[in-house]
Amino acid sequence: xxxxxxxxxxxxxxxxxxxxxxxxxxxxxxxxxxxxxxxxxxxxxxxxxxxxxxxxxxxxxxxxxxxxxxxxxxxx
Amino acid sequence: xxxxxxxxxxxxxxxxxxxxxxxxxxxxxxxxxxxxxxxxxxxxxxxxxxxxxxxxxxxxxxxxxxxxxxxxxxxxxxxxxxxxxxxxxxxxxxxxxxxxxxxxxxxxxxxxxxxxxxxxxxxxxxxxxxxxxxxxxxxxxxxxxxxxxxxxxxxxxxxxxxxxxxxxxxxxxxxxxxxxxxxxxxxxxxxxxxxxxxxxxxxxxxxxxxxxxxxxxxxxxxxxxxxxxxxxxxxxxxxxxxxxxxxxxxx
Numbered sequence: 377x378x379x380x381x382x383x384x385x386x387x388x389x390x391x392x393x394x395x396x397x398x399x400x401x402x403x404x405x406x407x408x409x410x411x412x413x414x415x416x417x418x419x420x421x422x423x424x425x426x427x428x429x430x431x432x433x434x435x436x437x438x439x440x441x442x443x444x445x446x447x448x449x450x451x452x
Numbered sequence: 453x454x455x456x457x458x459x460x461x462x463x464x465x466x467x468x469x470x471x472x473x474x475x476x477x478x479x480x481x482x483x484x485x486x487x488x489x490x491x492x493x494x495x496x497x498x499x500x501x502x503x504x505x506x507x508x509x510x511x512x513x514x515x516x517x518x519x520x521x522x523x524x525x526x527x528x529x530x531x532x533x534x535x536x537x538x539x540x541x542x543x544x545x546x547x548x549x550x551x552x553x554x555x556x557x558x559x560x561x562x563x564x565x566x567x568x569x570x571x572x573x574x575x576x577x578x579x580x581x582x583x584x585x586x587x588x589x590x591x592x593x594x595x596x597x598x599x600x601x602x603x604x605x606x607x608x609x610x611x612x613x614x615x616x617x618x619x620x621x622x623x624x625x626x627x628x629x630x631x632x633x634x635x636x637x638x639x640x641x642x643x644x645x646x647x648x649x650x651x652x653x654x655x656x657x658x659x660x661x662x663x664x665x666x667x668x669x670x671x672x673x674x675x676x677x678x679x680x681x682x683x684x685x686x687x688x689x690x691x692x693x694x695x696x697x698x699x700x701x702x703x
Contacts, residue, residue, distance in 0.1 A: 412655075413550060416604040419650060420553035432652030 377426065377452055382445045385425055389417040400442040418444070428452050458685040462487035465535060466682060469520060469573070470542030472499025474643030475592055477506070478671035479540055479678050484508040486679060491536075493529060494543065495519045520569035530576045537584050538682045539577060541570040542592045548604035548650045559607050566611035571618050578626065585630040590681045591619050592674070593635040593693065599701045604650070616693065623691035632690040634681045639697030640668040664699030 379400060386404075387395040393409045404410055415435050422430045428451045430444075438444040461483055468483070470476035472494035480490055484507035492515040494500050500515040507513055516532055518525045520543060544566050547558050570591060577583065593616045596602065597609020616635060623633040640646055640659065646668065651659070660667055677696045680686055695701055 413603045416548060416650070417550050417552065420549040420604075423549075424553060424555070429649070431649040432655050433649070436652045436654055 377445075377449050379442065379445050382448065383441055385421055386418060386441055386444070389414050389421060398441060400440065400445070402441050403439055404441055404444070405439075422448050426452055457486075459679055459683040460486055461538070461679065461683055464488045464537035464682070465491070466538035466540065467491045467493065467533065467536055467577075468540045468542065469493050469570070470544060470592075471503050471515070472496040473503075474542070474645060475638070475641060475671045475674045475678075476540070476542035477503045478675035479542065480513075481506050481508075482672065482675045482679050483538075483682070484513065486683075488538070488682075489513060491516060491533060493518050493520070520573055521564040523572065526569075526573050526576055529573070530580055530582065533577070533582050535584055536577065536582050537587045539574070539583075539587075539589045540592070540678055540682070541573065541590070543569060544592065544594075544645065546605075546608040546645055549607065550604055551606050554607060562607045562611050563614070566608070567614040567618070570615060574618075574622060578622075578631075583626075583629070583631050586684070586687075587631050588682045588686070589619075589622060589626075589631065589633040590678050591615055591633075591635045592678070593619065593637045595637050595639050595695060595697050595701055598637060598693070599695070619693075620691050627690055632681075632686070634686070634689060634692045634694065636674055636677045636681065637693045637695045637697070638669060638674045639663065639695075639700040641671055641674055642668050643671055662700065662703070663697070664702055667698065669696060669698060 387398040390409050419430045422428050426448055428448050434447040466488045468476055468480050471480050471492035480503050490513040492500055497517045516529050518529045594612040596605050597612040598616045619635045674696050677694050
């Protein structure tokens with residue numbers, strides 16, 4: 377599992393946020409476009425791409441994109 | 453007037469699906485207290501045993517383990533039933549996902565369990581003339597999909613919408629036979645179904661604030677609505693949807 381690819385997959389869930397804005401250290405909940413729908417999309421993307429079931433708590437407990445990556449990696 | 457109870461289910465034989473937990477289990481418990489003789493079914497035998505242990509008058513009830521998405525298992529269940537005065541369809545699953553992430557595997561599963569299984573079970577029970585002249589069918593539908601729309605709820609909502617429409621058609625076609633058919637449409641109820649983990653406790657607390665009564669419901673609060681629809685107290689009610697949602701759909 378690669379962080380770079382994860383960031384790309386993560387960035388793809390946004391429509392108005394430029395992919396270059398999203399980095400490993402990005403505090404994703406502070407992005408203007410972040411919403412409950414995008415949170416659901418991230419959970420569904422992780423299920424589809426990594427066959428990992430991410431919980432709402434995992435999202436809540438993650439601050440940066442890399443934190444989320446680590447949460448997925450821990451369950452993979 | 454002592455002993456007066458228009459909601460009595462004394463001696464009524466009632467089939468309950470999804471009886472291993474949640475609203476199905478609560479319905480079984482309430483029906484047993486009101487004198488019904490129950491046939492419980494679910495795919496989860498351990499859960500059925502726990503439900504059975506919680507019933508009044510235990511020897512009056514039995515369970516049949518069945519996967520209702522398989523035609524042969526529906527046939528087997530129907531074959532084990534002699535006559536019914538009531539049928540409560542509860543079995544349901546969900547998997548929240550935005551429309552963009554719908555896939556055939558998940559949609560097939562949700563549609564099969566939530567909509568097709570109760571449709572075929574009803575069809576076979578009717579075809580085999582299992583219902584008595586004064587009987588009642590109750591589907592646990594939802595407010596979701598029928599009255600409310602929420603992010604990630606397309607698959608679940610579509611399945612419940614299908615079941616809601618089916619309920620009305622059964623009501624129309626069975627009225628002449630003395631069979632009533634209605635639904636209960638709950639808002640969020642504290643069962644295993646809302647604890648899938650997709651939403652955090654914080655999300656849930658926030659969602660509860662969208663309910664005028666500021667909380668989710670308990671399975672028993674839906675079960676008692678089902679009891680009303682099963683009982684002769686609702687003898688002129690058919691094709692109706694009883695919303696049990698703490699006021700959620702008032703907004």
